[in-house]
Amino acid sequence: MVVRVRLENVWLRYARRGQWALRGVDAAVEPGTAVVVAGRNGAGKSTLLQVAAGVLRPTRGAVRDRPVVVGWVPERFPAHQPLDLREYLTAMGRLRGLSRRAAEAAERGWSERLGLAPYRGVRLPALSKGTAQKVGLAQALLVPPGLLVLDEPWEGLDADARDLVPELVAEVRAAGGSVLVSDHRGETARLPGAARWTVAEGALAAAPAPATGWVVEVGVPGPDPAGAVAALRAAGHEVLRVRRAAG
Amino acid sequence: MSRTGPPPRGTAVAGHPRGGVGTLVRLRVRGFVRTGRALAPLLTALVALGVLYGGGQAPAGEAYGVSAVVLFPILAWQSALLLDVEPDTQRRLARLALGRPHREWVAGLAAAALTGLGLVALALAVPWPLAGIRGPQAPGEPSLALGAALGVWAHLLALPPAVALGALASRAVTRRVAVGLTVLVAGGVATLVLGLRDSALPWLGPPVMAVARAAAGRPEAGTVAALTLHALLWTLAATAGYAALRRSRS
Numbered sequence: 001m002v003v004r005v006r007l008e009n010v011w012l013r014y015a016r017r018g019q020w021a022l023r024g025v026d027a028a029v030e031p032g033t034a035v036v037v038a039g040r041n042g043a044g045k046s047t048l049l050q051v052a053a054g055v056l057r058p059t060r061g062a063v064r065d066r067p068v069v070v071g072w073v074p075e076r077f078p079a080h081q082p083l084d085l086r087e088y089l090t091a092m093g094r095l096r097g098l099s100r101r102a103a104e105a106a107e108r109g110w111s112e113r114l115g116l117a118p119y120r121g122v123r124l125p126a127l128s129k130g131t132a133q134k135v136g137l138a139q140a141l142l143v144p145p146g147l148l149v150l151d152e153p154w155e156g157l158d159a160d161a162r163d164l165v166p167e168l169v170a171e172v173r174a175a176g177g178s179v180l181v182s183d184h185r186g187e188t189a190r191l192p193g194a195a196r197w198t199v200a201e202g203a204l205a206a207a208p209a210p211a212t213g214w215v216v217e218v219g220v221p222g223p224d225p226a227g228a229v230a231a232l233r234a235a236g237h238e239v240l241r242v243r244r245a246a247g
Numbered sequence: 248m249s250r251t252g253p254p255p256r257g258t259a260v261a262g263h264p265r266g267g268v269g270t271l272v273r274l275r276v277r278g279f280v281r282t283g284r285a286l287a288p289l290l291t292a293l294v295a296l297g298v299l300y301g302g303g304q305a306p307a308g309e310a311y312g313v314s315a316v317v318l319f320p321i322l323a324w325q326s327a328l329l330l331d332v333e334p335d336t337q338r339r340l341a342r343l344a345l346g347r348p349h350r351e352w353v354a355g356l357a358a359a360a361l362t363g364l365g366l367v368a369l370a371l372a373v374p375w376p377l378a379g380i381r382g383p384q385a386p387g388e389p390s391l392a393l394g395a396a397l398g399v400w401a402h403l404l405a406l407p408p409a410v411a412l413g414a415l416a417s418r419a420v421t422r423r424v425a426v427g428l429t430v431l432v433a434g435g436v437a438t439l440v441l442g443l444r445d446s447a448l449p450w451l452g453p454p455v456m457a458v459a460r461a462a463a464g465r466p467e468a469g470t471v472a473a474l475t476l477h478a479l480l481w482t483l484a485a486t487a488g489y490a491a492l493r494r495s496r497s
Binding site: 068069091094095 | 266
C-alpha cells in the first residue's frame with residue numbers, strides 16, 4: 001500500500017530547554033517521488049530525515065501515514081558490533097519479520113548486488129568505512145520499503161556503489177515508495193525529477209525564486225559531474241539541470 | 248558488483264514481526280557475551296558470593312535471603328551494561344525494523360532478565376560446593392527444603408526490580424555514564440535504606456530486604472503473597488516509567 005507521508009507542524013528539540021532543531025515543518029512526500037533535502041551543516045537535515053523515518057519523535061506535531069516498512073540509511077553505519085556481515089544482515093531481515101530462510105536469501109541477494117559477498121564472514125568493526133556504508137544501505141532494503149530515507153548515502157562509497165544509489169532510488173519509486181535523501185556532495189544531481197526541500201535553521205525555507213539574470217551552460221570534463229555541481233552551489237549558483245553531453 | 252535488479256523473489260513483505268522480538272533478544276544477549284561485558288558482573292557476583300559463603304554455614308533461607316540482597320545491585324548493574332552494549336544508532340535501526348517502538352525496549356528487558364536468570368542460577372548453586380548452607384540444627388528451624396524454596400523465591404523477586412532499575416540507569420534513558428551510575432547507586436542505596444526494619448516508607452522501594460528477612464524464617468502465605476505483589480507492582484511502576492522515558496527519548 002502506498003501512501004502520502006505528511007509532516008504536520010513538526011517541532012523538535014533534543015532537550016527540554018534546548019534550542020529548536022526543527023520549527024513548524026509542514027511537508028508531504030508523494031508516493032513514487034524522491035525529495036532531496038538540502039541545507040547547510042547544522043541546519044536540521046538529519047533531524048528532519050530521522051523524524052520522517054520515525055527514528056525521532058517530534059516534540060510537537062506529527063508525522064502521518066508513514067508506511068509500514070521504512071528503510072533508514074544513517075549517515076554513519078554503527079559498525080562497532082560483535083557480528084559478522086552475514087549474521088548482521090540476516091538478523092536485520094529477521095527483525096523485519098522475514099523467516100530465517102527468506103532473511104538468508106535477502107542477505108545473499110543484497111550482498112551480491114552491493115559487492116559485499118567477499119566480506120560476508122568479516123566482523124563489522126573490521127570493515128572499511130565504505131563497505132560499512134554499503135551494509136547500512138543493504139539493511140534498509142532487505143524488505144522493499146514504502147519510505148526510504150537516506151542520510152548522505154554516497155559518503156565513503158566507491159564509484160560503482162555511488163552509481164547504484166540512483167538505481168536503488170528509482171526502484172523504490174517505481175514500486176510506489178517515497179524517497180528522502182540528503183547529500184553534501186552534489187550527488188543528488190543524479191536524481192533527475194527529484195523535488196527539493198531546503199532546511200535553514202530548522203525550518204523548511206521557501207523554494208528559491210526562479211533564477212533571474214543569466215543561464216550559462218557549462219561543460220564539465222570527466223565521468224563525474226558531482227564535484228563541479230557542488231562547487232557551483234557552494235559559490236552560490238543555482239544548478240538548474242545536469243545532463244550528459246550529446247555524442 | 249551485480250546489477251541484476253532487486254533481490255531474489257520469495258522474500259516475503261514484512262508486516263509487524265512478532266518473531267523479531269525473539270531475534271533481538273538473542274542478538275543482545277549474544278552481543279553482551281561476545282563483547283566481554285558479561286565478565287565484570289559475573290566476576291563481581293562470584294567474589295561477593297565467595298565472601299558471603301566463605302565465613303561459615305547458615306540455614307538455607309537466611310543464606311539465600313542475604314544472597315538475594317547482595318545480588319540485587321549486581322543484577323541491576325548487569326542489566327544496564329547489557330542494554331548499553333548496542334550502539335545508539337543500531338538501537339534506532341532495530342526499533343525501526345521491528346515496526347513498533349515498544350517491541351525494541353521489551354526485547355531489551357527480556358534480554359536483561361534472561362541474563363539475570365543466569366546469575367540467579369549461579370547464586371543458587373555457589374553455596375553448595377563451598378558448604379555455605381547447613382540443615383536445621385535447632386528445633387523450630389525451617390527445613391532445608393523450605394529454606395531452599397524460600398531462597399529461590401527471594402532471588403526471583405529480586406530479579407524483576409533489578410532489571411527495571413538497570414533499565415532506568417541505561418544510556419537510552421540517562422544519555423550519560425555519570426548519570427546512569429548515579430541512578431544505579433542511588434537506586435541500590437535507596438532499596439537498602441527503605442527496606443530497613445523500621446523504615447517509614449518501605450513501599451517506596453522494592454521489598455528486597457523484607458523478602459530476605461521473611462526467607463530467614465517461616466513466613467505465612469499472606470506475607471509471601473504481599474511481598475510478591477509489592478515486588479511486582481514496584482517493577483510495573485518502574486517499567487512504566489522506563490517506557491514513558493523511552494517514548495520521549497530515542
